[in-house]
Amino acid sequence: MSPATLLLVDDEPEILVALADLFEGEFRVLTAPCGADGLALLAREPAVDVIVSDQRMPGMTGDAFLARAREVSGAEALLLSGYADLEAVISAVNNGRIAGYAPKPWEPAALLSMVRNAVERRRLARALDTERALLRGLLESSTDALSFKDVGGRFVRLNAVKASALGRTVAECAGRAEAGLLPPGAGAALLAAERTVMESGRPAEVTEQRSAEGAPPRWVRVNRIPIFDGAGRVTHLATIEHDTTEQRGLEERLHQAEKMQALGTMAGGVAHDFNNLLTAILGSLDLLTHTGLAEPRQQRLVRNAITAAERGSTLTQRLLSFSRKRELQLRASDINQLVREMDDLLLRSLGEGIELRHQLEAELWPALVDPEQLGLALLNLCINSRDAMPEGGAISIITRNLAVGEDMVHDLAAGDYVSVAVADTGSGMPPAVLAQAFEPFFTTKEVGRGTGLGLSMVYGLTRQSGGTATIVSAPGEGTTVELLLPRAQQEVDRTPECRGAAAPLVAPVSVLVVDDDPGVRGVTETFLTNLGHRAVAVADGEAALQMLEKSDDIRVVVTDLAMPRMTGRELAGRAQALRPGLPVLLLTGYADPEVVPEGFPVLRKPFRQADLARCIALLLKPPSA
Template identity: 35%
Template sequence: MELTPETCRIVIDALNQTSEALFITDVGGTIVYANPGFERLTGYTLQETLGKNAGILKSGEHSDEFYADMWGTIKTGREWTGRFINRRKDGTKGIDETHISPIRNVKGDLSYFLAIRRDITREAALEEQLIQNQKMEALGLLAGQLSHDFNNLLTIIIGSMELVMEEIPKESTSMKLAQGILKTSQESANLIKQLLIFSRRQEAEPSLVNLNDIITETKVLMDRLLGVNIKMEYGLAPDLVKVSMTPEQFKQVLMNLVINAKDAMPSGGVIKVRTFNQSISKGLSPSMKAGDYASVEVSDTGPGIPPEARERIFEPFFTTKPKGKGTGLGLSTVYGIIKQHKGDIVVESNPGMGAAFTIRLPKAD
């Protein structure tokens, strides 16, 4: 069909004004056209992209097999839809929903490819967080049921052992064995207690508190705990809003995060505790309501957390520490306490750049 100049102008105007990023490459991947939406998405102007290979957008996040599958599909004349993690001009990375369609000339030969891209970085992050929340909720239910059953059994064991010990001579070998059994049972009960916190089945008694006050109270204890090769820094917001929180449990949260940071830096480093007010808008997080929050960030200068470990960091019994060096319940306990108080916790980390755990607790009514 022959297009009139007016129709061509309308088509060009539509391509230039659409919010989606559109670009056309030849069969070798060289960019021959890009609309203004492409510049808004990537940061690259038309002049910077014409004649360049679309590979300038590669982030290094995809395998060779990923690209082989994509090229293998479109070079046979079929359409391809998928998600790319692309690098922007400023070096940041974003997730783009992409649809690529083959373009044939009048002879029917494959000549070009049209790619339409939409930035879904924010939606993908919310989707991942929702999946993680559902996963943690399922783990919490399982942990709660198992902990409840084991706790009942341990209560019987501890009670029975205490009665038995009243009948055993104090200096006998039997007494030493009994004391060992009792100690082990009590340690097991403590692990169960932490699992119950993770599953949010242990009752909390919150009160109206300023988190800055609790942090200040624990400063001396933390300094003694960390030793001389770890430096503590604080940045506490003077106008931090009050929250409804169980003080002792927040101390446990803080100590667990600080100890976790310390363990990540055996050669020493800096741990910073920072507080600030934060307003959460609707849709920022699927697990949080819109409103005002008191936020606490605990960051370190350690080696960071690998992506595969970051995804599981709050799971009970998951640990990156050597065998025998940790139970894997520290961060899951933190997660359970914060969720019990209707808050949220997130972790940000890149290998070699340390880690930052941020707690958000809703402002008290």
């Protein structure tokens, strides 16, 4: 520790020399011959610890000098006087706040002891000032709620954040027990928690959920720390309260993303296997319809089975959208037109007692989205709204243009978006349900009525499209789900799609079928045979390459994309290396754009005979045609 600094002020040079000689061995000594010079020196040397001043000096007495010094310095002060001037001493005590008085001539040991004590007091005062400044800075700058209480639970110190959380000012809270400012139940729980810490003498950390009327619940991490006196007794309690709501939300979103990724991987695998089964089932039923069923009852049963298989295919496509394994067909779409075209389907699906309303912006921008998947999403949302209104109500589909600024919508970049919202007058959602609404497999419906995939798939569609989805709901106030879709930069393509067009007639050729699933392989082979082609079927890529090496007449390869050992992508590349220009058609139960090679046509499972016929015809079409 550096030596303390003393300022000696006396108009007699001999006394200054004697005092300096006494103190220089232990302290850093500064001297001044009068009060004015002493004040000037204090202005230059703010770190003076103790002032030793004579009382009787020309121009300015000691008590007057110390009173002036007190205005610019916190140094301890000692007064020296060769006269028994009681009035001057009293004045120095009152105005200069002197810590001691010594007569002239002084006793060296006593004066040295007096100065040492004054230095120690000054150092303690500085340490206390530092602690107070640190405490004040901590209280004022911290975004956490901080407070210090006595053993009775009364506030000794607290910051504005804590006072604001209690709906009061710092002055209104000081000296009052926090438990008395809370509802009875919460106050009793707080007293019990604080008593436990004080009695045990050990810090405690808990996370509490706090709710305010009309506001979503918040999560707060509370640290309670006992403070001890020199005898080891708990005298105070420090409390630090950190709001972890945002952090918890981020952790939950990360956990949600991890769950979605895991479930997506699972859904993709399930959908792949299920599509293989559906291809075999739907293909077999399709073949049955071409055998000329004699009885109307047989025809009806087969049609019912085909309808059920096609519904299974639609469900699989929804699973693939959820897992991001289905490649969305994003294009500029007129959302208003899509909503109007869905009116009949929605009215039939919603049933009686539900009023369907439209609030469509006249000059709506085109949106970049897969219109087929958006139609499924709107149907899903409307059915959810219907189920929330068992006694009937109104569903509104609302569209509008929306310019989104930075940080305006969570996880959404700034830009122009098209909003399409489905709002109902139903029962609404409590905060706990609302927080989980987009989670996969979460449902409040009874067993057998809800899959819990609807809202998560809607959310997945908007995210894959470059937008997002939000929900606003409260008990008794209905629910609004808003889909934000990026504005398309190109105009809406009004050309109708050619679905189900008849395949052009082509001459029969030899087709190599490659699929590890025997059911799919058999149905594909039969389809091709019915179309007049000669089909050769093998179970894997190695067998396919061997067949290509020994059979020169194979004109087309139809291969599954996902196969063990050698994928369809690898086979396509090696087959065309062996036979340049050989047409290859890829079959897939999940068209992941990352694994489908460019330049190869893709037919998604399950498919019908007519779908396969069109693809083969396109592959065999002459380049100039």
